[in-house]
Amino acid sequence: MVRSAAVAAAAAISVFGLAACSTDAGTSGGNGEPVEITYLHRLPDGEGMTPVSEIVDRWNEENPDIQVNATKFDGAASDMILKLETDLKAGNGPCLAQLGYAEVPQMYVKGLVEDVADEAAKYSDDFSAGAYSLMTVGDAVVGLPQDTGPLVYFYNATEFEKLGLAVPETIEQLASEAATSAAAGKYIAAFTPDEAQYWLSAQAAAAGDEWFTTSGDEWKVDTEGEGSQAVAALWQGLVDNKQVVVTERWGEGFPAAINDGSLIGHVGAAWEAGFLLDSLDGTPAEGQWRVAQLPDFGAGQMTGPDGGSGVAVMKGCEHPAEAMEFNAWFNTQIDDLASQGLVVAANGTAETSEKMLRQFGGQDVLAELAAASANLNPDFVYAPGFSSLSKMNETASGVADGSATVADIFATAQTTAVATLEDLGLPVSK
Amino acid sequence: MFSWPPPAPFHEDERSMTMTTPVAARPAAPDPTPSAARRHGGRNRREAVTGWLFMLPFAILFVVVFLIPILVSIQSSLFAQQPSGDGLYGGGELVDTFVGFDNFALAIGSAAFWTGMGRVVLYAAIQIPVMIIAALFLALLLDSFIVRRPGFFRLAFFLPFAIPGIIAAMMWLYLYTPEVSPFMDYLPEGTDLMAPGTVLLSMANMTTWTYTGYNMLIFLAALQAIPRDLYEAARIDGASGWQIATRIKVPLVRGAALLAVLLSIIGTIQLFNEPVIMESANPWMGKDYTPMMLTYNSLLGAVSPSGTGIASAYSLLMAVLAGALAIVYALLQRRKGDVA
Numbered sequence: 024m025v026r027s028a029a030v031a032a033a034a035a036i037s038v039f040g041l042a043a044c045s046t047d048a049g050t051s052g053g054n055g056e057p058v059e060i061t062y063l064h065r066l067p068d069g070e071g072m073t074p075v076s077e078i079v080d081r082w083n084e085e086n087p088d089i090q091v092n093a094t095k096f097d098g099a100a101s102d103m104i105l106k107l108e109t110d111l112k113a114g115n116g117p118c119l120a121q122l123g124y125a126e127v128p129q130m131y132v133k134g135l136v137e138d139v140a141d142e143a144a145k146y147s148d149d150f151s152a153g154a155y156s157l158m159t160v161g162d163a164v165v166g167l168p169q170d171t172g173p174l175v176y177f178y179n180a181t182e183f184e185k186l187g188l189a190v191p192e193t194i195e196q197l198a199s200e201a202a203t204s205a206a207a208g209k210y211i212a213a214f215t216p217d218e219a220q221y222w223l224s225a226q227a228a229a230a231g232d233e234w235f236t237t238s239g240d241e242w243k244v245d246t247e248g249e250g251s252q253a254v255a256a257l258w259q260g261l262v263d264n265k266q267v268v269v270t271e272r273w274g275e276g277f278p279a280a281i282n283d284g285s286l287i288g289h290v291g292a293a294w295e296a297g298f299l300l301d302s303l304d305g306t307p308a309e310g311q312w313r314v315a316q317l318p319d320f321g322a323g324q325m326t327g328p329d330g331g332s333g334v335a336v337m338k339g340c341e342h343p344a345e346a347m348e349f350n351a352w353f354n355t356q357i358d359d360l361a362s363q364g365l366v367v368a369a370n371g372t373a374e375t376s377e378k379m380l381r382q383f384g385g386q387d388v389l390a391e392l393a394a395a396s397a398n399l400n401p402d403f404v405y406a407p408g409f410s411s412l413s414k415m416n417e418t419a420s421g422v423a424d425g426s427a428t429v430a431d432i433f434a435t436a437q438t439t440a441v442a443t444l445e446d447l448g449l450p451v452s453k
Numbered sequence: 454m455f456s457w458p459p460p461a462p463f464h465e466d467e468r469s470m471t472m473t474t475p476v477a478a479r480p481a482a483p484d485p486t487p488s489a490a491r492r493h494g495g496r497n498r499r500e501a502v503t504g505w506l507f508m509l510p511f512a513i514l515f516v517v518v519f520l521i522p523i524l525v526s527i528q529s530s531l532f533a534q535q536p537s538g539d540g541l542y543g544g545g546e547l548v549d550t551f552v553g554f555d556n557f558a559l560a561i562g563s564a565a566f567w568t569g570m571g572r573v574v575l576y577a578a579i580q581i582p583v584m585i586i587a588a589l590f591l592a593l594l595l596d597s598f599i600v601r602r603p604g605f606f607r608l609a610f611f612l613p614f615a616i617p618g619i620i621a622a623m624m625w626l627y628l629y630t631p632e633v634s635p636f637m638d639y640l641p642e643g644t645d646l647m648a649p650g651t652v653l654l655s656m657a658n659m660t661t662w663t664y665t666g667y668n669m670l671i672f673l674a675a676l677q678a679i680p681r682d683l684y685e686a687a688r689i690d691g692a693s694g695w696q697i698a699t700r701i702k703v704p705l706v707r708g709a710a711l712l713a714v715l716l717s718i719i720g721t722i723q724l725f726n727e728p729v730i731m732e733s734a735n736p737w738m739g740k741d742y743t744p745m746m747l748t749y750n751s752l753l754g755a756v757s758p759s760g761t762g763i764a765s766a767y768s769l770l771m772a773v774l775a776g777a778l779a780i781v782y783a784l785l786q787r788r789k790g791d792v793a
Binding site for chain 1: 537631733734737739753755
C-alpha cells in the first residue's frame with residue numbers, strides 16, 4: 024500500500040511531462056502540390072470580432088499555392104509554450120505560432136524557433152521598429168510582430184476637469200496631480216503588484232533604461248539603473264503618501280475602484296483599452312474617459328512594452344519562406360486584428376470601433392495607441408528566462424503593507440535575472 | 454485538490470478487518486499434496502494461462518500509466534538541458550546532457566523546495582487530524598441509529614468531493630474575497646483570510662470541506678463490516694451506546710483510519726489546486742508555494758532552475774518524502790497497536 028501510493032505520486036507527477044501529444048499532418052510540398060502551413064494562435068476570437076479562421080480563409084482563396092491551417096489554442100500562454108515544446112520535440116509542431124515577446128529569447132535558446140532574418144528583412148519596413156526588435160534575438164530574427172502593449176495613460180476627463188487637474192505630461196506632474204486629487208479623495212493612478220513584472224519593466228524602458236545588454240560575449244543585467252530608480256521613487260512616494268490606489272490589477276479591488284469613481288486615472292497597457300471601461304457601460308461615467316500618451320518618464324516621449332506578441336517560425340518548418348509570406352500578410356490585416364482587441368504592430372492605423380468611440384467619448388483611440396506603439400523604446404529587449412521574473416510580483420505584494428519597497432522589486436529582478444541566466448548555462452557578467 | 458492515487462479502499466478495509474477482527478472467517482483450503490499437484494499439472498497450467506489473460510488489461514494499463522512514466526521520469530532526472538554553444542543565446546539549441554545526480558543535488562539544495570515542504574507538512578499537521586476526526590464522527594453518526602435517512606446524508610456529505618478540485622478552489626476564493634464574499638462583511642473589520650498568516654488555514658478549510666465526506670465513506674464501509682452481534686453482546690454486558698462507539702467501533706476501524714491518513718498525507722504533499730488558485734489572487738505566495746507548484750512551474754520555466762530534469766528530480770524527491778512520511782506513520786501506528 025505504502026509503496027504503491029508513493030509510486031502513484033511519482034506517476035501522477037511525471038504524467039505532466041508526457042502530456043500533450045497530438046498528431047498533425049506533415050507539410051506536403053514539391054511540384055504542383057500546394058504548400059501547407061500550420062499556424063497555432065491564441066487570439067480571443069470573441070463575439071463581434073473578425074475570427075482568425077475568416078481572415079485565413081481569405082488568404083487561402085487568394086493563395087491556392089500556400090494553404091494555411093490555423094488552430095486556436097485555448098489555455099494560458101505558458102501552457103501553450105509547453106505544448107509547443109512537446110510537439111516540436113515529437114516532430115509534429117506547427118509551422119507558425121504566436122509567442123509573447125518575452126518568451127522569444129527563451130524559445131530561441133531552447134532551439135524551438137527558426138532564424139528567418141533574411142525573409143523578415145523584406146517585411147521589416149511594414150512594422151513598428153520597437154516591436155520588430157522584440158522578435159529579434161541577437162542577429163537572428165524569428166518572425167514578425169503582431170501586436171504591441173505600449174504603456175499609455177487612461178484618465179477620466181470629466182473628473183479631471185472638475186478637480187482642475189492637468190493630464191500629466193511628466194512624472195513630476197503625475198506626482199503633483201496625484202497629490203491634488205488625493206486631497207479630494209480621488210486617485211489618478213493605481214499601483215498594481217500583480218502586474219509588477221511587465222508593468223514596472225515597461226516603465227523602466229519608458230524611462231530609457233535597458234535591462235539586458237551585452238558586453239562582449241556576456242549578458243549584462245541592470246534592472247536597477249537610473250530609469251528604474253526614477254520609477255521606484257515615483258511609486259514609493261505615491262504609495263507612502265497614500266496618493267494612489269494599491270490593488271491587484273486582476274482582483275476585485277481594481278474594477279471596484281473604477282466603478283465607484285475613486286480611481287480616475289490609470290497607467291496601463293494599450294490593450295487594456297479593449298475592456299478597461301466595460302463595467303462603466305450604462306452608468307453616468309460612460310464616455311468620460313480618454314487615453315493619452317504615457318507621461319515623460321525622463322527619456323522624452325518614450326514608452327515601454329507591457330505585453331504584446333508576435334508570430335514566429337517554429338523549428339523544422341519545411342517552408343519558412345512561404346510561412347513568412349503569410350505571416351507578413353496576416354499581421355498587416357490591421358482592421359481585422361484590431362477587431363480582436365489588438366494594438367497592431369504593423370504600421371498604419373486601424374479604424375476605432377463603435378464600442379471604443381462610445382466608451383472614450385468619440386476619441387480616435389486607436390490613433391492614440393498607434394502613436395504610443397511608435398514611441399516604444401526600440402532598445403529594450405528581453406533576455407532568456409524573463410518569465411522567471413514573475414518573482415517581482417511576489418516582492419511587489421509587500422509594498423502595500425510596507426514590508427517591501429518599490430526599489431526591492433527591482434533588486435529582486437536583478438538577482439532573479441542573473442540567477443536564471445546562470446541556471447540556463449548562459450554567460451552573464453556580474 | 455490532489456491527484457489521488459486511485460485507491461482501493463474497500464479491499465484494503467477487508468484486509469485490515471481480517472487482521473483486526475477476531476471473527477474473520479477464511480475458508481481453509483486443503484493443501485494439495487505434491488502428487489496431486491503433479492496429477493493436475495496440465496489443468497494448472499491452463500488455469501495459469503487463463504489467470505494471466507485476466508490480468509492482461511490491468512498489466513497493460515499498469516505498465517503504460519505507471520511503470521513507463523516512472524521510468525521516464527527517473528531517466529529525465531539524470532539529464533539536464535544545456536545550451537549547445539556558449540554564445541549569448543547558447544547555440545540556438547539545447548542538448549540533453551547526462552549530469553548524473555546533479556539535478557537531485559540542486560533539488561535537495563533548493564531552499565524553495567524545503568520551505569514549500571515545510572508549509573505542506575505544517576498544513577498536514579493541522580488539516581489531517583481535523584478532517585479525520587470529523588470524518589470519523591460523521592461516520593459514527595451515520596452508522597448509529599440516530600440518523601433516519603443515512604442514504605441521503607451519506608450522499609450529501611460526499612457531494613463536495615464530486616465537485617472538481619479547481620472549481621471548488623475558485624468557489625472558495627470568491628467566498629474569501631471581501632468585495633464579493635457573502636459572509637466577509639459579518640466578520641470583524643480587517644479580517645483577511647488570504648494573508649500570510651491565514652492562507653494555510655483557509656486552504657485547509659477548503660480541503661477539509663472537500664475530503665471529509667470521502668474519508669467518511671472509508672470509515673462507514675469499515676463500520677458496516679463490523680459484525681452486528683458484537684454490539685448485541687456488548688449491550689447484554691450492559692454497555693451504553695457511547696461505550697459501544699468508543700470501545701468497539703473506533704478500535705475496529707483503526708485499519709481504515711490508517712488508510713485514510715496515509716492517503717491524506719500523500720495527497721497533502723501534492724497540494725496543488727488550492728495554492729495555485731489562491732496564488733492567482735495573492736501573488737505574494739509566489740510560484741513555489743508548495744513543492745508541487747515549484748515542480749510544475751520549473752517545468753514551465755516560471756521558476757529557475759527550469760527544465761524537465763530538475764522538475765523530475767523534484768517529483769521523485771517528493772515521492773520519496775511522501776513515501777517516507779507514510780512509512781513512518783504506518784510504523785508508529787503498528788507499534789501503538791502492539792503496545793495496546
